[in-house]
Amino acid sequence: xxxxxxxxHGDLSGYLTALFLLLLAAKIGEEICRHLHQPVVAGEILAGxxxxxxxxxxxxxxxxxxxxxxxxxxxxxxxVGLETKISQIASVGRSAALVGVVGVVLPAGSGVxxxxxxxxxxxxxxxxxxxxxxxxxxxxxxxxxxxxLQSGRAARTILGAAVIDDILALIVLAMxxxxxxxxxxxxGDVGILFALxxxxxxxxxxxxxxxxxRWPKLLEVPRFADSPLMPAVIICLxxxxxxxEIGLAAVIGxxxxxxxxAETRDHNSIESEVxxxxxxxxxxxxTAIGVQVxxxxxxxxxTLLLLGGVTLLAVVTKYAGAWIGSIGLDxxxxxxxxxxMVPRGEVGIIVAGIGFSEGVIRDELFAVVVGMAVLTxxxxxxxxxxxxxxxx
Amino acid sequence: xxxxxxxxHGDLSGYLTALFLLLLAAKIGEEICRHLHQPVVAGEILAGxxxxxxxxxxxxxxxxxxxxxxxxxxxxxxxVGLETKISQIASVGRSAALVGVVGVVLPAGSGVxxxxxxxxxxxxxxxxxxxxxxxxxxxxxxxxxxxxLQSGRAARTILGAAVIDDILALIVLAMxxxxxxxxxxxxGDVGILFALxxxxxxxxxxxxxxxxxRWPKLLEVPRFADSPLMPAVIICLxxxxxxxEIGLAAVIGxxxxxxxxAETRDHNSIESEVxxxxxxxxxxxxTAIGVQVxxxxxxxxxTLLLLGGVTLLAVVTKYAGAWIGSIGLDxxxxxxxxxxMVPRGEVGIIVAGIGFSEGVIRDELFAVVVGMAVLTxxxxxxxxxxxxxxxx
Numbered sequence: 001x002x003x004x005x006x007x008x009h010g011d012l013s014g015y016l017t018a019l020f021l022l023l024l025a026a027k028i029g030e031e032i033c034r035h036l037h038q039p040v041v042a043g044e045i046l047a048g049x050x051x052x053x054x055x056x057x058x059x060x061x062x063x064x065x066x067x068x069x070x071x072x073x074x075x076x077x078x079x080v081g082l083e084t085k086i087s088q089i090a091s092v093g094r095s096a097a098l099v100g101v102v103g104v105v106l107p108a109g110s111g112v113x114x115x116x117x118x119x120x121x122x123x124x125x126x127x128x129x130x131x132x133x134x135x136x137x138x139x140x141x142x143x144x145x146x147x148x149l150q151s152g153r154a155a156r157t158i159l160g161a162a163v164i165d166d167i168l169a170l171i172v173l174a175m176x177x178x179x180x181x182x183x184x185x186x187x188g189d190v191g192i193l194f195a196l197x198x199x200x201x202x203x204x205x206x207x208x209x210x211x212x213x214r215w216p217k218l219l220e221v222p223r224f225a226d227s228p229l230m231p232a233v234i235i236c237l238x239x240x241x242x243x244x245e246i247g248l249a250a251v252i253g254x255x256x257x258x259x260x261x262a263e264t265r266d267h268n269s270i271e272s273e274v275x276x277x278x279x280x281x282x283x284x285x286x287t288a289i290g291v292q293v294x295x296x297x298x299x300x301x302x303t304l305l306l307l308g309g310v311t312l313l314a315v316v317t318k319y320a321g322a323w324i325g326s327i328g329l330d331x332x333x334x335x336x337x338x339x340x341m342v343p344r345g346e347v348g349i350i351v352a353g354i355g356f357s358e359g360v361i362r363d364e365l366f367a368v369v370v371g372m373a374v375l376t377x378x379x380x381x382x383x384x385x386x387x388x389x390x391x392x
Numbered sequence: 393x394x395x396x397x398x399x400x401h402g403d404l405s406g407y408l409t410a411l412f413l414l415l416l417a418a419k420i421g422e423e424i425c426r427h428l429h430q431p432v433v434a435g436e437i438l439a440g441x442x443x444x445x446x447x448x449x450x451x452x453x454x455x456x457x458x459x460x461x462x463x464x465x466x467x468x469x470x471x472v473g474l475e476t477k478i479s480q481i482a483s484v485g486r487s488a489a490l491v492g493v494v495g496v497v498l499p500a501g502s503g504v505x506x507x508x509x510x511x512x513x514x515x516x517x518x519x520x521x522x523x524x525x526x527x528x529x530x531x532x533x534x535x536x537x538x539x540x541l542q543s544g545r546a547a548r549t550i551l552g553a554a555v556i557d558d559i560l561a562l563i564v565l566a567m568x569x570x571x572x573x574x575x576x577x578x579x580g581d582v583g584i585l586f587a588l589x590x591x592x593x594x595x596x597x598x599x600x601x602x603x604x605x606r607w608p609k610l611l612e613v614p615r616f617a618d619s620p621l622m623p624a625v626i627i628c629l630x631x632x633x634x635x636x637e638i639g640l641a642a643v644i645g646x647x648x649x650x651x652x653x654a655e656t657r658d659h660n661s662i663e664s665e666v667x668x669x670x671x672x673x674x675x676x677x678x679t680a681i682g683v684q685v686x687x688x689x690x691x692x693x694x695t696l697l698l699l700g701g702v703t704l705l706a707v708v709t710k711y712a713g714a715w716i717g718s719i720g721l722d723x724x725x726x727x728x729x730x731x732x733m734v735p736r737g738e739v740g741i742i743v744a745g746i747g748f749s750e751g752v753i754r755d756e757l758f759a760v761v762v763g764m765a766v767l768t769x770x771x772x773x774x775x776x777x778x779x780x781x782x783x784x
Contacts, residue, residue: 013636015459020629027622067407067456074408229668230419230675237412244405273668276621280669283622 015064019284022059022068022291025051026283039381041142044283045374048290061291065284070250072285073138073346075278077251078236080141081258082271083150084159086205089259092157095337099157099325100164103341106321108133108172110313124365126176127355131369132314134169136345136377137162138251138285143381144340147388154336157326159255161341166249167197173351180358196246201256204239208260228266229273235261249347289346293374297367307368311375318342318376319383332390339383348373407456411676414451414460414683417443418675431773433534436675437766440682453683457676462642464677465530465738467670469643470628472533473650474663475542476551478597481651484549487729491549491717492556495733498713499524500564502705516757518568519747523761524706526561528737528769529554530643530677535773536732539780546728549718551647553733558641559589565743572750588638593648596631600652620658621665627653641739681738685766689759699760703767710734710768711775724782731775740765 029047030040051058059065089096111132115125140158144150171190236257243253261267298304322341326334352369355361361369421439422432443450451457481488503524507517532550536542563582628649635645653659690696714733718726744761747753753761 011455012458012462013633013642015455016462016629016636016642017633019459020626020633023622023626023629027626063403063407064456064459066404067411070404070408229671230415233672234412234415234419237408237415241405241409241412244408250405250408276665276668277672279621280625 015062018059018062018065019068021051022048022065022287023283026287030283039143039385040146041139041286041381042378044286045290045377048287049293049295050290051287052291052293054293054295059287059291061288065288065291068281068284069288069346070285072278072281072283072288073251074236074240074254075274075281076138076141076285077255078258079271079274079278080145080150080159081255081260082262082267082274084156084255084259085262086209086259088156089160092153092160095326095328096157096160097164098327099161099322099337099341100168102325103135103161103318103321104133104165104168104172106324107314107317108169110317114313121360123176123180123358123360124355126172126179127351127358127361128310128365128369130169130172130176131344131348131351131355131361131373132310132317133165133172134344134347134351135162135165135318135341136343136347136373137166137255139343139345139377139380140340142282142286143343143384146381147384149336149384149388152333152336153329154333154340157329157333157337158340161322161325161337163201163252163255165341166252167193169347169351170197170247170249173354176351176360177354177358180355180360193247197248200243200246200248201252204253204256205259208256209263212260212264228270232257232261232266232270232274233277285346289349289374289377292349292370294367294370297364298371303364303368306364307371307375310368310372311379314344314372314376315342315379315383332387335387335390336384339380339387342383343377343380344373345377346373348376407454410451410454410457411460413443414440414457414679415675418679422675431535431777432538433531433678433773434770436678437682437769440679441685441687442682443679444683444685446685446687451679451683453680457680457683460673460676461680461738462677464670464673464675464680465643466628466632466646467666467673468530468533468677469647470650471663471666471670472537472542472551473647473652474654474659474666476548476647476651477654478601478651480548481552484545484552487718487720488549488552489556490719491553491714491729491733492560494717495527495553495710495713496525496557496560496564498716499706499709500561502709506705513752515568515572515750515752516747518564518571519743519750519753520702520757520761522561522564522568523736523740523743523747523765524702524709525557525564526736526739526743527554527557527710527733528735528739528765529558529647531735531737531769531772532732534674534678535735535776538773539776541728541776541780544725544728545721546725546732549721549725549729550732553714553717553729555593555644555647557733558644559585561739561743562589562639562641565746568743568752569746569750572747572752585639589640592635592638592640593644596645596648597651600648601655603652605655620662624649624653624658624662624666625669677738681741681766681769684741684762686759686762689756690763695756695760698756699763699767702760702764703771706736706764706768707734707771707775724779727779727782728776731772731779734775735769735772736765737769738765740768 025047026044029043033040033043108129112125112129115128144155236254239253239257240250244250318341319338323338326337349370356366417439418436421435425432425435500521504517504521507520536547628646631645631649632642636642710733711730715730718729741762748758
């Protein structure tokens, strides 16, 4: 017998209340930041800190909030994909690849080395490296949109780099998990990841757009006022799930789905219809990051010092790596790319969480890595804004 | 320490897969029904039966799916509210009240009586009465929209009646729960429900629209491309949660929120932006109903006979009650109102679920009540269509 609605009906109202509070807090945080001419993303994250366990304790992270947060970043990247042509990414391919590679190697390498110098175990050190490696393309995309930079050459380089970044960061993470569990790196896992990820990326981005160019009617099955929205959303979710099953981030699949659909003639109407869905879900993504911060961990000076050090390392190494990698671009685009790669957002938190569940990143260190992920996210908009000002 | 994303990261992908499968199934079911000129709502419910535990077993009901289903019906009623003026409901107030009252008393009364005649306990009998009492205004609204009848006099009568219907059905349910747990009806509970529900309805519907007429700028805080969408969505969720806290259905609050915002000058742009959000969530509402059906319960003749009898009783008594109640309307509007009140949808399932968890509606009877709720929902569109054809 299936479980009836009513069995958890009491909870249902609790979940709705949590979603309502997160939206309301995000909105208020955003408006305050707008009035103070601060980045709205920061307002939403801080709103999450305030309603979360750190301050008011009104909202806790649960699987419903997590699914909404995940859909927030999925629809964000889908929307970004809808505004991106594959040819635009291809045109900055070399810079993007270089930014992705150097931008991962430098922070991951220095993270591992410094952690070993300070006496951490190999497993812990590699996890810290992994947490420092990956950029949150979701956060960066939102920041670029807020600054109306999303269609420039720098933005395309960042998006291309983010795909490389995600693959490399996953390899570092696979190494870290291998060391933590078995004591050695499972090269088979890394091989499988490559063997699945590369064909997936190539097949979807090139084959997918060819399919839609050949059968443009595929998206024209009407759902609501004859719009192609729902087929597009189903393709987005399907590729996101597939991407997650392969081991890549779900957002990579969503971004590819957006790029593929951007090749169709319906993409303008899809864009305008996806916008409200994105606007609804995105605040959960940003506030959920804030909800995961544990302010009470940062009461003694040593922890704060460690947090400051790790954050500084994260900012400097990523900025330098991306700056070096973007050698083909002009000076001002390089500054945007370098600043845009800084935020670690939810990706750093996810890596820290895996390290936590593997037992190699505990308590104080976990709080520090989560704090680093959030601080880089709060700092990045100021760096981007200043880079963008020089840009004009 | 808060629980990191990654702790349930494996599950997260499972939830996304379930959501993806439900959307895909809903879309396919809908298209098949459209081709066969059958009601699309039926296609979505049957799609839920097929992917659910009854047939393929791909998707199970869990709290994430339930929250999406609940938001589906919340945004559905919000959208209906946006298309409804308070004055339009007021103009059919007397008919609506009469339809609500007679449409609850007749099915609930006959349900209780017949159950007692067939030897059920008082508690079980009152629960069956409660399950027969309440109309699913969500299903009816979707059907009216599909038939483009949502702005007629009959539709307004149904919406007004649904509010009365919900309050009365809740009273019957409170009585049933009282008898099941304590053996007697707690009149205090009924009193509290009244004391909260009536001022809530009056204050929100009259006071709310006055607030927006006086301060029309309240909704103009921009979020995304300067749209008033997010403030409107926050008001919708807030009133839905408040309504659920009082003990009313969350959809009543969402409907009131829609009606209040319909009084503002922004309501057209809000309507067009809520449409994609509704289009995204609504399929979860319909498929979740199907997921809850347990076909394996209906293998022997006796159970099928009982299902047929209960369904016939549900259709005839509701139709007759609404027909009698709508005495002030013309003949053809009365047929639409009567047919429109027939579907029990998720409301019948919720009542059955409460009875199940109280231990008074078990196994076979539970499956029968759920089956009745679904069958009335599948029959209603055909009745409505035939009534609408006479209407033109």
